[in-house]
Amino acid sequence: MSGFDFDLFVIGAGSAGVRAARVAAEHGARVAVAEEYRYGGTCVIRGCVPKKLMVYASGFSEMIEDAAAYGWNLGPASFDWPRFLAAKDHEIARLEGIYKSVLERAGAEVFHQRASLVDPHRVRIADGREFSTGHVLIATGGAPFVPDIPGAELGVTSNEMFELSDLPRRAIVVGGGYIACEFAGILNGLGVEVTQLYRRERILRGFDEDVRVHVEEAMRARGVDIWIGADVTALRRAEGGEIVATLDQGGEIETDLVLFATGRRPNTGGLGLAELGVRFRDDGAIAVDEWSQTAVPSIYAAGDVTGRAELTPVAIREGQAFAETVFGGTPVRPEHVLIPTAVFTQPEIGTVGLTEAEARGKGEVEIYRAAFRPMLNILAGRDEKMLMKLVVGAGRRVLGCHIVGHGAGEMIQLAAVAIRMGATKEDFDRTIAVHPTAAEELVTMRTPVA
Known part of the structure; x- marks a missing residue:
């Protein structure tokens, strides 16, 4: 003692x-x-x-x-x-x-x-x-984190989003990271008119570029009004009770809710x-x-x-x-590599390993990519596609896997096991597909696209 x-x-x-x-x-x-x-x-x-x-x-x-x-x-x-x-x-x-x-x-x-x-x-x-x-x-x-701008107290953060007394009719989501994109999708799905403002050139910075493009296009098609290169510089309350957001590029937007999803x-x-x-x-x-x-x-x-x-x-x-x-007497270092991640945007993202850009920075790579309408969307008449992407490096080892679409988070957990074990593209190719599923595309892509 x-x-x-x-x-x-x-x-x-x-x-x-x-x-x-x-x-x-x-x-x-x-x-x-x-x-x-x-x-x-x-x-x-x-x-x-x-x-x-x-x-x-x-x-x-x-x-x-x-x-x-x-x-x-x-x-x-x-x-x-x-x-x-x-x-x-x-x-x-x-x-x-x-x-x-x-x-x-x-x-x-x-x-x-x-x-x-x-x-x-x-x-x-x-x-x-x-x-x-x-x-x-x-x-x-x-x-x-809440930006230091006039009227910032009129906005809310992700903390308050779970306690809103009423759903707004209109909302502005400020930010382009995964929290901003997730809440933009949530509000949109609940019938709120959503405008998402992001000051950079494309949402989801840090994710694979194909994933970023695919999700942004899908979010727009679902009804989220995404403004790139735009940011809020001030908020004020109008006489009618609505919030007026002043933009850095000029002009104003009236809304009922402003969510700051600008980092933590x-x-x-x-x-x-x-x-x-x-x-x-x-x-x-x-x-x-x-x-x-x-x-x-x-x-x-x-x-x-x-x-x-x-x-x-x-x-x-x-x-x-x-x-x-x-x-416990057992030295253990927490590892921070090959962390599988699910992002519950709509459509959903599952990702593990290197992005294409990261892999190219380390050497020669091959890229396998498939974009297709999943069976779920056929009868429904939806044009939204799923994305599957494998990044393959030296020794044909799979360095990264990126999925966008229904069930992506569930799929990436299992893909992460294979990639963690050092699976090669040939290991994926030898695996018999489960049909009919969206996941079978992971083991049926045969021709590199880049």
């Missing part, structure tokens, strides 16, 4: 913090967790889970339209936003309870309040109590980290080494607050690796 009150004090009960706390406790550590808001973090409360529920809700509008083409006779359909919110809130409360009970069952002591550091081995919680600890894990995640920043304020010598990256994230350790030996950080790869499964892996390394 050490002379500390706790062996580990975790600040933040999101994906990284809860996993680290549970695993450390299972290894016999005395663990405390402080969380000032709700258990489960961004993913459960204000991110992945409620967002996916909203994606499902918005997708039914298209399914109802297509049902007639498949022989269904349906009456007039309408969407009940308050009813959906109640169901969503019930599910989130259930998941939050699970997260809290996981900590309690593991034997961790839970403090439902804010915590900060007094010194490298002492934590103070909001009620004034202080506790000594052998190690500290900072797992406070991130928060939406690490939650590091007020923790006392800088005063203790913890270093930060240029983007404000906590700088850590390969073991998630900061410049102060007793202080570690995991999850979005480190800015390494801001995804829930990555945060979980980082928390697990930290606990195994420090308390």
Whole structure:
């Protein structure tokens, strides 16, 4: 037994913090967790889970339209936003309870309040109590960034999108990343008139170029009005109650809702980290080494607050690796390569590995690509196509896989296993296709397009 009150004090009960706390406790550590808001973090409360529920809700509008083409006779359909919110809130409360009970069952002591550091081995919680600890894990995640423009307070962020009392008739989505594109699709699917403003040349920067073009064209065809090279410089409230957005290229747009989906920043304020010598990256994230350790030996950080790869499964892996390394006697480095990712735009994206541009920067490549109307769209009379793309490098190894369309997220999980194992194009070619499916295109592309 050490002379500390706790062996580990975790600040933040999101994906990284809860996993680290549970695993450390299972290894016999005395663990405390402080969380000032709700258990489960961004993913459960204000991110992945409620967002996916909203994606499902918005997708039914298209399914109802297509049902007639498949022989269904349906009456007039309408969407009940308050009813959906109640169901969503019930599910989130259930998941939050699970997260809290996981900590309690593991034997961790839970403090439902804010915590900060007094010194490298002492934590103070909001009620004034202080506790000594052998190690500290900072797992406070991130928060939406709001641009500093006049009237910015009239806009909302992704946090507030899950609590809107009413659906707007019109909405402006500011941003071109995956959060902006996902919410643009959600609102559009729920019948909102959506204008998406992005200051750069094409949405979804960082994704494969074919994916970016394909999704942008599909979003436009579905009714999202995407303005490229446009940004908001000011917001004001008009006499009629609507919001007026002033654009940098001149002109104004009237709307009922402005969503700022302009990136996220690490939650590091007020923790006392800088005063203790913890270093930060240029983007404000906590700088850590390969073991998630900061410049102060007793202080570690995991999850979005480190800015390494801001995804829930990555945060979980980082928390697990930290606990195994420090308390389990098994040094584990969290890896940040070949991370499969699903983006719940409409249409959906699944991607893993290198983009074509990244692969070409490393050497010669072959590109296999197929764009086709999936069977689901034929009877419905929809022209929207799916995209399948394989990036093949030296030794015929598959370096990247990119999918756009229905079920892309589910498909990419399995493709990621093959690519992680070092599958070659010939391994894909030898695999018998599952017919009739969209996924069979992954193993039937025979001729490179570039």
